[in-house]
Amino acid sequence: MNGCVLNLQTDGAATGYMVYSFSGAEACLVQFGYDGVYCVQGEALEAPQAGEKVLFVGLDTYLKEKNGNYYDLASGTALQKAQLAEARLQMAESAMRTAELGENPAALRAARSAGQTRQVVYEAVDVKNLWYPDFVPFTMNQFSYYDKHCTPVAGLNMLKYWQTKRGVSGLYSSYYAQSFAQLHTEMKTDDGTNSRLGFDGMGSYIRKYASTKSLGDDYEVSTDWNWLTHNLSCNFPLVFNSLLAHYNGSPDGHSFLALGYQRCSDGNYVRVCTGWDTGLSHFYYWPWAYTDFISMWYYRWE
Numbered sequence: 114m115n116g117c118v119l120n121l122q123t124d125g126a127a128t129g130y131m132v133y134s135f136s137g138a139e140a141c142l143v144q145f146g147y148d149g150v151y152c153v154q155g156e157a158l159e160a161p162q163a164g165e166k167v168l169f170v171g172l173d174t175y176l177k178e179k180n181g182n183y184y185d186l187a188s189g190t191a192l193q194k195a196q197l198a199e200a201r202l203q204m205a206e207s208a209m210r211t212a213e214l215g216e217n218p219a220a221l222r223a224a225r226s227a228g229q230t231r232q233v234v235y236e237a238v239d240v241k242n243l244w245y246p247d248f249v250p251f252t253m254n255q256f257s258y259y260d261k262h263c264t265p266v267a268g269l270n271m272l273k274y275w276q277t278k279r280g281v282s283g284l285y286s287s288y289y290a291q292s293f294a295q296l297h298t299e300m301k302t303d304d305g306t307n308s309r310l311g312f313d314g315m316g317s318y319i320r321k322y323a324s325t326k327s328l329g330d331d332y333e334v335s336t337d338w339n340w341l342t343h344n345l346s347c348n349f350p351l352v353f354n355s356l357l358a359h360y361n362g363s364p365d366g367h368s369f370l371a372l373g374y375q376r377c378s379d380g381n382y383v384r385v386c387t388g389w390d391t392g393l394s395h396f397y398y399w400p401w402a403y404t405d406f407i408s409m410w411y412y413r414w415e
């Protein structure tokens with residue numbers, strides 16, 4: 114066994130997860146979340162069935178072994194010979210490192226010392242009522258007919274937060290696909306969304322379709338940490354537009370919904386709803402914003 118996944122429950126409800134790797138001298142917590150269960154590329158990681166093994170390769174890469182064959186857990190695709198050889202090499206190197214540390218007291222002490230370095234959270238702020246009960250955002254997969262539609266999804270999630278968590282009525286239809294289509298049109302989304310048109314389109318949607326009009330809005334194009342933290346502290350979730358180069362290596366831009374922030378010993382983080390899944394425990398490392406940032410904006414109802 115080279116790792117384990119602990120899915121946590123309170124009164125039968127999923128309340129988060131912890132993922133441990135055993136590839137070092139001691140068990141190391143490599144991933145965690147405050148809501149839901151552990152997922153691999155958006156899918157829940159199920160316990161292996163009889164005759165199966167789940168093998169942790171690293172990061173969010175897992176293999177399933179069944180009847181002597183190996184499959185990528187996320188896609189179910191059988192591994193080709195070269196892919197299997199590479200995965201076996203990674204797991205063998207991990208096991209070798211564990212054995213070396215166990216036989217070398219000095220290296221073991223050094224590894225334990227390095228493992229004692231912990232992130233210190235100085236301040237953590239989330240918008241009001243985010244967790245009571247859980248806020249479940251829309252995802253892009255719910256509107257799979259469209260393409261490159263992250264901005265209207267982020268906008269619809271902003272409306273959903275204000276309507277479901279703050280009690281503002283009439284912001285979007287119970288037939289939410291209709292409201293999404295209206296946002297998509299007003300934002301002039303076409304192979305992506307211009308950030309300014311996204312902001313203006315949200316205002317146009319509110320004027321045309323929302324029965325409760327917004328009380329204010331703002332649009333910011335500078336990497337102003339104080340602007341972001343001030344508005345999140347005022348409980349205004351905001352659309353955060355950035356390139357993905359440092360987030361996941363993609364050359365594209367993306368619209369997140371920012372729902373909180375943390376000031377930590379290793380830098381500042383923005384809690385974001387990605388639109389790829391319903392999780393609320395994703396964080397954007399703020400220093401990336403200096404090179405990748407595009408804009409951020411909000412509409413508010415108080």
